[in-house]
Amino acid sequence: MSPPTNRTWFSSFTSNLQSLLLLTQSFGNATSPTLQCSPEALSQFLPNDSQSTITYATSVAQNGTWFKPSPAFPTPNSGLPELCAVAINVVSSPTSSYNFGLFLPTEWNTRFLTSGNGGFGGGINWNDMGTSALSGFVGLSTDTGHLSTSGDASWALNNPETQTDWGYRAMHGSIVLGKAITEGYYGKKISYSYYSACSTGGRQGLKEVQMFPDDFDGVVAAAPAWWTSRLQPWSLQVGLWNLPVTSPTHIPSTLFPIIATEVMRQCDPQDGVVDGIIQSPFSCQFIPSTLLCTPSQNTSTCLTAPQLKTLYKFYHDWTDSDNNVLFPSYPLGSESQSPFLLNTDSSIPSSYGTSWISSMVLNLSASTSSSYNWSSPSLWNVSTVHLGDALNPGNANADDFDISPFAKRGGKLIHYHGLADGLIPATSSLYFYNQVMATLVPSSKVPASSFYKFYLVPGMLHCSGSVGDAPWYINGGGQAFSLGDTVTGVPGFDDSRNGGGARFDVLKAVMRWVEDGIEPEELVATKWVDDDVTKEVRRQRKICPYPESAVWDGEGDVDMEGSWKCKSLF
Ligand SMILES: *C1O[C@H](CO)[C@@H](O)[C@H](O)[C@H]1NC(C)=O
Ligand SMILES: *[C@@H]1O[C@H](CO)[C@@H](O)[C@H](O)[C@H]1NC(C)=O
Ligand SMILES: *[C@@H]1O[C@H](CO)[C@@H](O)[C@H](O)[C@H]1NC(C)=O
Numbered sequence: 001m002s003p004p005t006n007r008t009w010f011s012s013f014t015s016n017l018q019s020l021l022l023l024t025q026s027f028g029n030a031t032s033p034t035l036q037c038s039p040e041a042l043s044q045f046l047p048n049d050s051q052s053t054i055t056y057a058t059s060v061a062q063n064g065t066w067f068k069p070s071p072a073f074p075t076p077n078s079g080l081p082e083l084c085a086v087a088i089n090v091v092s093s094p095t096s097s098y099n100f101g102l103f104l105p106t107e108w109n110t111r112f113l114t115s116g117n118g119g120f121g122g123g124i125n126w127n128d129m130g131t132s133a134l135s136g137f138v139g140l141s142t143d144t145g146h147l148s149t150s151g152d153a154s155w156a157l158n159n160p161e162t163q164t165d166w167g168y169r170a171m172h173g174s175i176v177l178g179k180a181i182t183e184g185y186y187g188k189k190i191s192y193s194y195y196s197a198c199s200t201g202g203r204q205g206l207k208e209v210q211m212f213p214d215d216f217d218g219v220v221a222a223a224p225a226w227w228t229s230r231l232q233p234w235s236l237q238v239g240l241w242n243l244p245v246t247s248p249t250h251i252p253s254t255l256f257p258i259i260a261t262e263v264m265r266q267c268d269p270q271d272g273v274v275d276g277i278i279q280s281p282f283s284c285q286f287i288p289s290t291l292l293c294t295p296s297q298n299t300s301t302c303l304t305a306p307q308l309k310t311l312y313k314f315y316h317d318w319t320d321s322d323n324n325v326l327f328p329s330y331p332l333g334s335e336s337q338s339p340f341l342l343n344t345d346s347s348i349p350s351s352y353g354t355s356w357i358s359s360m361v362l363n364l365s366a367s368t369s370s371s372y373n374w375s376s377p378s379l380w381n382v383s384t385v386h387l388g389d390a391l392n393p394g395n396a397n398a399d400d401f402d403i404s405p406f407a408k409r410g411g412k413l414i415h416y417h418g419l420a421d422g423l424i425p426a427t428s429s430l431y432f433y434n435q436v437m438a439t440l441v442p443s444s445k446v447p448a449s450s451f452y453k454f455y456l457v458p459g460m461l462h463c464s465g466s467v468g469d470a471p472w473y474i475n476g477g478g479q480a481f482s483l484g485d486t487v488t489g490v491p492g493f494d495d496s497r498n499g500g501g502a503r504f505d506v507l508k509a510v511m512r513w514v515e516d517g518i519e520p521e522e523l524v525a526t527k528w529v530d531d532d533v534t535k536e537v538r539r540q541r542k543i544c545p546y547p548e549s550a551v552w553d554g555e556g557d558v559d560m561e562g563s564w565k566c567k568s569l570f
């Protein structure tokens with residue numbers, strides 16, 4: 001691997017003095033040692049405990065392609081910057097090991113950015129690391145100690161060490177070693193360390209904040225699957241409410257668009273603007289009985305009374321017989337994605353519930369979802385939920401709400417969740433936020449808003465995408481790659497007129513908070529026509545730090561963010 005090419009150096013020289021100085025600071029000068037991308041060169045930066053090994057270190061040329069597919073990340077990256085791709089294997093116990101990957105770009109911005117995983121999936125997230133490298137970050141991701149698709153937890157059966165790797169150990173261990181390799185490779189210190197990821201990635205970020213507050217200066221945790229021991233059983237329970245398919249209580253997938261249209265009809269105008277976006281589902285007074293079939297009505301266009309009862313369950317917290325909340329409900333407006341867990345046309349509930357219970361809680365010998373008999377009261381009842389709580393497999397729950405140690409070391413946390421998320425309901429993030437407030441506020445440990453901001457994003461689905469034309473893109477974990485492997489930042493809104501893009505880009509917002517001490521207020525979400533960043537912007541809208549909500553000014557174009565203001569509604 002060579003130092004920056006003459007072309008790069010020369011074009012910077014001819015552009016302006018400031019970037020020349022930056023270049024010199026970042027890459028040293030002609031007498032600096034060249035970057036050594038080889039297992040031999042990099043292994044010297046690992047501890048001499050024979051627990052960790054460089055599997056490979058491979059140079060990737062400018063505009064190169066990288067493809068190391070795993071079940072969880074089957075897609076290649078192309079258009080990469082010149083970089084050194086490294087994989088490291090780490091023995092984590094006598095019966096387990098994990099791998100992690102590093103992208104070390106030649107043109108390094110001196111920052112370290114870690115990406116996360118999804119569901120139970122195992123694999124290195126080269127995809128988001130590629131996005132990171134394009135912006136000059138060193139990118140890191142771990143496979144969490146196994147290979148699998150997102151919905152498959154069978155690897156966990158009778159494998160508690162690998163559960164621990166998945167729960168938190170692989171992430172922290174990878175970060176410690178990844179930082180050492182990074183600083184050794186470039187021969188200089190990392191200036192700032194960041195984390196940005198969604199779903200299980202959000203959980204991993206919160207777990208880091210809770211257990212290893214020194215690992216990151218700034219964390220963006222999106223749609224976190226933080227309450228594993230309740231989210232997974234809830235995923236089973238919501239499916240069971242809608243089964244069997246032959247029951248009169250069953251709501252088939254074909255009815256969900258009809259339910260969604262009625263929810264939109266009732267809840268959209270209540271925020272003052274009819275635009276296909278439900279700003280405040282929690283303040284909508286929804287009357288489901290308008291969906292009830294009249295005697296002469298074709299039942300493919302309405303709900304019968306037994307189906308309406310099922311719908312009530314979806315929109316209400318899951319409780320035990322003493323009315324204790326076991327898990328909060330779907331918010332209104334999540335109907336377009338909720339059929340994913342309701343397995344509306346299948347005879348079995350989601351493997352996100354069954355695979356976790358069979359492989360990590362009950363340890364049933366054959367762990368595919370079809371072998372777990374959730375219809376049997378001896379295998380599925382409320383005590384099964386509490387058994388899962390008590391076992392907390394892999395110590396995966398990110399439920400230590402006293403995150404003041406992270407604040408005390410200067411860490412900044414941005415947490416967001418799409419209100420139309422049908423996989424992990426946004427209500428669970430709201431619950432997390434309230435628990436943190438309940439922990440930090442009375443003890444006056446630290447003012448929570450000085451280091452923790454929470455945003456609910458109207459109309460946004462799980463991690464990426466939205467209902468209708470709701471603006472959703474803020475360059476959160478995984479979002480850029482979902483729009484294309486060479487997309488970075490917020491195209492068109494990265495310039496200095498926009499605070500260096502920090503209003504539009506949640507990663508830049510956390511960086512500005514950490515590096516310049518500028519606390520983020522509102523963010524602006526973007527929606528391009530067809531979610532194609534080369535097309536025109538369809539809409540932009542402010543998204544507000546909870547408990548504020550964006551309110552239209554009553555006169556401006558509703559598609560322009562300037563027509564909206566963040567206001568506390570109470
Ligand atoms: C550049 O080279 C000079 C002379 O060897 C050395 O003193 C200086 O520290 C180097 N600068 C950087 C940024 O490495
Ligand atoms: C590992 O051992 C070698 C020599 O055996 C030494 O040069 C190197 O500095 C050691 N590395 C660390 C990280 O201690
Ligand atoms: C980058 O590589 C792609 C093929 O992966 C090629 O089509 C494109 O022309 C290349 N771009 C440049 C600027 O070399």
Ligand SMILES: *[C@@H]1O[C@H](CO)[C@@H](O)[C@H](O)[C@H]1NC(C)=O
Pocket residue numbers: 298299300301
């Ligand atoms: C009910 O509506 C569906 C879909 O519009 C249609 O296919 C079906 O023929 C209708 N049934 C009756 C009895 O009209």
Ligand SMILES: *[C@@H]1O[C@H](CO)[C@@H](O)[C@H](O)[C@H]1NC(C)=O
Pocket residue numbers: 158159160360361362363391
């Ligand atoms: C399942 O295995 C774990 C160890 O991996 C154990 O702690 C737990 O008690 C087992 N569950 C049951 C129901 O026996």
Ligand SMILES: *[C@@H]1O[C@H](CO)[C@@H](O)[C@H](O)[C@H]1NC(C)=O
Pocket residue numbers: 373375376377
């Ligand atoms: C599952 O349990 C139910 C209730 O105990 C029982 O009727 C059914 O036969 C069981 N299914 C299988 C496949 O064992």
Ligand SMILES: *[C@@H]1O[C@H](CO)[C@@H](O)[C@H](O)[C@H]1NC(C)=O
Pocket residue numbers: 362377378379380381382383384385387
């Ligand atoms: C409830 O399920 C658990 C397994 O999770 C089982 O041990 C217990 O016996 C069941 N309780 C009843 C009343 O069937």
